[in-house]
Amino acid sequence: MKRLEDKILAEGLALSETILKVDSFINHQVDPILMYEIGQDFADHFKNSGITKVLTIESSGIAPAVFTAMALNVPMIILKKQTSKILKDHILQTNITSFTKGTSYELTLSKDYVSDADTVLIIDDFLANGEAAMGAIRLAEAAGAKIAGVGILIEKAFQNGRQRIISAGYHVYSQARVSKLGKDIIEFTDAD
Amino acid sequence: MKRLEDKILAEGLALSETILKVDSFINHQVDPILMYEIGQDFADHFKNSGITKVLTIESSGIAPAVFTAMALNVPMIILKKQTSKILKDHILQTNITSFTKGTSYELTLSKDYVSDADTVLIIDDFLANGEAAMGAIRLAEAAGAKIAGVGILIEKAFQNGRQRIISAGYHVYSQARVSKLGKDIIEFTDAD
Numbered sequence: 001m002k003r004l005e006d007k008i009l010a011e012g013l014a015l016s017e018t019i020l021k022v023d024s025f026i027n028h029q030v031d032p033i034l035m036y037e038i039g040q041d042f043a044d045h046f047k048n049s050g051i052t053k054v055l056t057i058e059s060s061g062i063a064p065a066v067f068t069a070m071a072l073n074v075p076m077i078i079l080k081k082q083t084s085k086i087l088k089d090h091i092l093q094t095n096i097t098s099f100t101k102g103t104s105y106e107l108t109l110s111k112d113y114v115s116d117a118d119t120v121l122i123i124d125d126f127l128a129n130g131e132a133a134m135g136a137i138r139l140a141e142a143a144g145a146k147i148a149g150v151g152i153l154i155e156k157a158f159q160n161g162r163q164r165i166i167s168a169g170y171h172v173y174s175q176a177r178v179s180k181l182g183k184d185i186i187e188f189t190d191a192d
Numbered sequence: 193m194k195r196l197e198d199k200i201l202a203e204g205l206a207l208s209e210t211i212l213k214v215d216s217f218i219n220h221q222v223d224p225i226l227m228y229e230i231g232q233d234f235a236d237h238f239k240n241s242g243i244t245k246v247l248t249i250e251s252s253g254i255a256p257a258v259f260t261a262m263a264l265n266v267p268m269i270i271l272k273k274q275t276s277k278i279l280k281d282h283i284l285q286t287n288i289t290s291f292t293k294g295t296s297y298e299l300t301l302s303k304d305y306v307s308d309a310d311t312v313l314i315i316d317d318f319l320a321n322g323e324a325a326m327g328a329i330r331l332a333e334a335a336g337a338k339i340a341g342v343g344i345l346i347e348k349a350f351q352n353g354r355q356r357i358i359s360a361g362y363h364v365y366s367q368a369r370v371s372k373l374g375k376d377i378i379e380f381t382d383a384d
Contacts, residue, residue, distance in 0.1 A: 029269050029305040030254075032262035059251035059270065062222075066255045070224035077221050078251065113221040 001041050001175035004153065005188055007034060014181040018128075018156070026125055026153065030063050038175065039067025042123065042151045045173050046072070049148035052118045053077055055140060057107065057132050064153060065123040072121075077113050079136055081105040092142045096135040099128075107132070109139040116144030127152040127174060130161030137170060149173060156181075157189050193233050193367035196345065197380055199226060206373040210320075210348070218317055218345065222255050230367065231259025234315065234343045237365050238264070241340035244310045245269055247332060249299065249324050256345060257315040264313075269305050271328055273297040284334045288327040291320075299324070301331045308336030319344040319366060322353030329362060341365060348373075349381050 013021040025031040042064070054076045056065035062078060069076035085093060085106055093106040114120065122136045133150050140147060149171035155162060157177040165172050179189035205213040217223040234256070246268045248257035254270060261268035277285060277298055285298040306312065314328045325342045332339060341363035347354060349369040357364050371381035 023302065024305070027270075028272065028302055029267050030258060030261070032258050032268060033265075035258060036262060059254060062251060062254040063258045063268070066222060066224050066227060066258065069222070070228060073225075075221050076224055076255070078219075080220065110215065110220055113216070 001038070003034065003037055004176045007031070008154065008176055008178075009186060012186055014183065014186050017182050018159075020154065020156070020178060020181055020186065022125075022154065026063075027060050032063075035063045035067050038064045038153060039069075039071045041175060042068040042121070042173070043071030046121050046148055046151065049121070050119045051121045051148050053114060053120045053145070054123055055079055055109075055114075055120050055136055056123045057081070057136060060125040061123050064125065068121070068123055068151065075113070077109070079139060080108040082108045092139050094135045094138045094142075096131055098131065107135045107139060109143060111143050114140055114143035114145050118143075118145040119148050120145045121148045122150045123152075124150070125153045127155040127161040127165075127172070128159045130164040133161065133165055134168070137165075137168070151175075154178060193230070195226065195229055196368045199223070200346065200368055200370075201378060204378055206375065206378050209374050210351075212346065212348070212370060212373055212378065214317075214346065218255075219252050224255075227255045227259050230256045230345060231261075231263045233367060234260040234313070234365070235263030238313050238340055238343065241313070242311045243313045243340050245306060245312045245337070246315055247271060247301075247306075247312050247328055248315045249273070249328060252317040253315050256317065260313070260315055260343065267305070269301070271331060272300040274300045284331050286327045286330045286334075288323055290323065299327045299331060301335060303335050306332055306335040306337050310335075310337040311340050312337045313340045313343055315343045317345045319347040319353040319357075319364070320351045322356040325353065325357055326360065329357075329360070343367075346370060 011024045054069040090111045092109045097104045152174040155174035155177045180187040203216045246261040282303045284301045289296045344366040347366035347369045372379040
C-alpha cells in the first residue's frame, strides 16, 4: 500500500536495525484519514473471504481494525491483554511473550462474541516474529472460528513472523513490508 | 444521544448498583457503525470549539475517539498507560488510581504531539469519579494546550466525576447519563 509506505518514509524513525518507531501516525498520535484508507484496503483485499468478525489486539490495532470492520460491515473484537489467568467458563486465554518488550501477558477472548459460525480476520499493527498473531489465531480457533487470514500494517520482513504463520497454513497480507532498517535506512520489499 | 441509550437498554448489563457492562458493543466487541455515529455526535457538539487534537485513554476510548477525530479532521492521540515512570525530557506523566479496578498507572503523553498551539478534546468511554479525565486534562495542560472539554459516552451520573470536572472549570458533554443501576434497572437522566 503505497500511501502507508510513503508515510513510513516521511515520518517513521528507524531507531536500530530492528526497531521502527511510527508514533506520529500509528502508535501514539493517530492519523484518522490514513486509518480509514487502511481499513478500505484490508476490506478490499479480504472482501471475498466471508468475514463475519474482525479481531485485533489492544491497543495499537484498534484504530485500523475498527475502520476495517466498518468497511466490511461486521463487528470488531478487541482481544484484551490480561496480566493474570481468568478462570471462567466463557473466557478463553493464551499466553503471549513479547520478545521485543521482554514481557508476557494472557491474550483474552470471551466466547460470547466468537463461535463456530464465525470467519475472522485478524488485524495488527506490526508483524515481527508472529507471537501475537499466532496467539490470536489460537484463541479464535479455540472458540471454533475459521481464520480468513492475518492483515498487518507493517511487516518486518527480515524476521520470521510471515513464514511462521504461512507454515501453519494461514494467509498473511501486509500493507508495508520492511526489508531493511538502519540509521537513515528504511527499505521495502514486494516479494513474498 | 438516543441511539446510545437504546443500545445500552438493549445490550447493557447492570451487574450491580455501580457496574454497567457494555462488552457487547463498546469494551470487548465493538459496533463500528455506532462508533461512527458517536464520533459524528461529538464532532457536532464541539464543532465551534476550535479543536486541533482529540485525546483519549487506551484502550476502550480509541474507537469512538478516532471517529470523532476523523469527523473533526484532526489527529487523535492515545494517552498510554505505563506501569512505571519514564524519565525523558519530552515525556509527560501523571499518576491515575482506578478505584473501580484497584489499580494505579502512569498516564503518558509525548510533548512531540501536543503544544501550546493546541486546543484539545478529551474522549473517554466512561465517567465515574473523573480520575482518568482529570489526569488527561493535567497532561494536556502540562503540554501547554487549552481544553475544549471532555466528551463521555456513558456517565455514571450518581458518581461525582461531572461535578469534579465542572468545579475545576471544564465543560463536560455525556452522550448517555445513567442515573440509576440495579438488578434489571438502567435509568437515564437529562438533567445536569
